[in-house]
Amino acid sequence: DAGVIQSPRHEVTEMGQEVTLRCKPISGHDYLFWYRQTMMRGLELLIYFNNNVPIDDSGMPEDRFSAKMPNASFSTLKIQPSEPRDSAVYFCASQGGYFGNTIYFGEGSWLTVV
Amino acid sequence: GNSVTQMEGPVTLSEEAFLTINCTYTATGYPSLFWYVQYPGEGLQLLLKATKADDKGSNKGFEATYRKETTSFHLEKGSVQVSDSAVYFCALTVSGAGSYQLTFGKGTKLSVIP
Numbered sequence: 001d002a003g004v005i006q007s008p009r010h011e012v013t014e015m016g017q018e019v020t021l022r023c024k025p026i027s028g029h030d031y032l033f034w035y036r037q038t039m040m041r042g043l044e045l046l047i048y049f050n051n052n053v054p055i056d057d058s059g060m061p062e063d064r065f066s067a068k069m070p071n072a073s074f075s076t077l078k079i080q081p082s083e084p085r086d087s088a089v090y091f092c093a094s095q096g097g098y099f100g101n102t103i104y105f106g107e108g109s110w111l112t113v114v
Numbered sequence: 115g116n117s118v119t120q121m122e123g124p125v126t127l128s129e130e131a132f133l134t135i136n137c138t139y140t141a142t143g144y145p146s147l148f149w150y151v152q153y154p155g156e157g158l159q160l161l162l163k164a165t166k167a168d169d170k171g172s173n174k175g176f177e178a179t180y181r182k183e184t185t186s187f188h189l190e191k192g193s194v195q196v197s198d199s200a201v202y203f204c205a206l207t208v209s210g211a212g213s214y215q216l217t218f219g220k221g222t223k224l225s226v227i228p
Contacts, residue, residue, distance in 0.1 A: 004157075033215065043203070043218040056215070091157055103207075103216055105150075105157040 004106035012112045018080040021109045025094030035091040082113045116141045120204045120219035135189040137204035145206040147187040152201045194226045
């Protein structure tokens with residue numbers, strides 16, 4: 001199993017530019033999560049999907065952030081326009097279904113906005 | 115709501131020392147409990163888990179026991195190695211209305227010196 005795959009691994013972009021982060025969950029998993037990690041705030045859940053449908057997006061910080069899951073094997077997190085305070089590591093994770101099952105994380109997308 | 119409190123780091127130990135990282139939680143329902151580990155530059159990996167009271171999770175020499183009476187899930191290892199240097203996260207999940215999100219503690223950084 002290839003695990004959760006994220007791209008890009010590292011991105012440096014200028015303030016105001018659009019950033020798109022991509023995620024391929026583990027095949028067969030029906031939950032997908034986007035987390036953000038910073039030194040100041042630790043790990044924060046941004047949004048999660050069940051069967052491609054967004055269930056809870058209350059963690060999305062602002063309207064500049066949007067996430068989609070057009071099919072079971074792909075999700076995007078978009079920031080438009082980006083700001084320096086968006087610099088963080090963004091993790092995608094997926095889970096296979098019943099309560100208590102393990103959530104598997106990707107290796108993260110390390111975003112720097114200058 | 116749900117919350118996880120774990121001891122502040124960083125923790126620095128000599129090789130072969132005994133490790134304890136404290137974790138306590140509050141939860142609105144009956145949680146499952148997890149320890150995740152994050153090695154430098156990598157994503158989070160599940161280290162161990164316990165899904166009901168008095169269960170003991172174990173992996174790679176690490177152990178943690180689900181203590182409902184003290185709402186705790188402390189991580190222990192009898193003899194740490196340099197390769198155990200990482201950030202350790204305590205987490206919980208509680209079922210309810212189809213919500214399977216994780217609540218994380220802020221993480222404890224462990225450094226093991228030879």
